[in-house]
Amino acid sequence: MQFWDITLELLGGFGLSCLLFLMTLLFAIPLGLALSFCTMSKFKPLRSVSKVFVWIVRGVPLMLLIFMIYYLPGLIGSGTLNVFDYLDRYFTQVSGSQELLYYGRFIAVLIAFVINYACYFSEIFRGGIESIPLGQYEAGQVLGLTRGQIFRRIVLKQVVKRILPPMSNEVITLVKDTALANAIAIPEIIKRAQLMASSQALIWPIFYTAIFYLLFVGALTLLLGFAERKLSYFKA
């Protein structure tokens, strides 16, 4: 019975990790695409600013970025109460929960993840877009297509095919990075295993968490492999 209780407890934590994973993808992909257009812009100030931004975000550890996002609002405001902590208490109060909820801190981590991954994705997107031969754009141009049509109808699918392998890498890294939510005490799977170790002197759940990650990454690998095969009908 204890095994199933622990499995369910860890699964609850892993659910949080998965939620963080999915929401990061949801926001970081469009933001990364927008950012990649900024870094490729012909307007130099925009290009410079976005490149410096990418440099800073990629140059700082993700854990530090989480701390920065979490503590930054306190620096700007009166400093009496962290806005994310305030949200935690607010949500707890509203829901009438006995335990302190962590929704505010979850938002802080999500912001840090989205910023971090948008920057990594933007560089992958830029590489993919710039690798498409100029001839593809010109062929669209002489056929009278607009720039938007050329991007959507001609370039996009070729870019997707080319960036799928590096994106797979990045997406798998993201799964494992969700463990960093631990840094501001969000009860994700590893945090929960740690708590079991300290409160019940159970060490094995820590090792057990690896199974969750392995299964999830395994499923993801199959899915991404499937997507790659789906796009293998053409060469680009």
Next chain:
Amino acid sequence: MFLEVKHLTKSFGDTHVLKGIDFGLEKGQVLSIIGSSGSGKTTLLRCINALETADGGEIFVGGNKIFDAAEHFSAQNKKKSRNIVNFGFVFQSFNLFPQYTALENVTLAPALKAREICKRDRLPKAEYKRMLSEIEQKAIDLLGKVGLAEKRDAYPCQLSGGQQQRVSIARALALSPDVLCFDEPTSALDPEITGEVLKIIKELAAEDMTMIIVTHEMAFAKDVSDKIIFMDGGVISAEGTPDALFSQTENRRLHAFLSSFYRT
């Protein structure tokens, strides 16, 4: 004159690629542009097709100005030009869209155009569908014309170079161009399959398609053209009918260029 190019100039940095090009072309004529590499042939063709923006000069089609270097040429202007004249362009490296079948490559642009028209004029869906099936039928006919009817569902990576180039000719024809331009259409092909592409261009010439062909195939140029331009160092060094040009001996540069083709 149907197409008139007036004093076209173009530089890339300090390199003056076109130093004032003037020529005219009648409807239904075939013009070949010959000359050694770096003489500006391709740049001239690209300037006419708005793939490059010339630094100076004007281009007229049927008396209407489609390009004037003195005016700022925005996308709006380019669209206006396209309403006056429709250029088709066939690239040296084909540039087919790899994710589309041969048929989809041919139908893509006309289908998008049809969709724009239907949206603009708020035509019913049935009308749009009818246009699409018309476009598809025309594309099938065009693929048949270039001898690739049975390859309609093949992707570019499944086609040989010669077949890809024939699809790209069909793709250019799908928009019923007024002038069809070829930029060294056989230069990327193995010598034994250049014939299948040249044969199609000859057939188009027989149907009085107005064409401008940049080529290194001298025998072909002589055979198919109404007029040949020899470019050298960014200017038109000689021009005339194939017979006049190929029998000319006073122009040393032309003579040297032509004799290099027969010296093997």
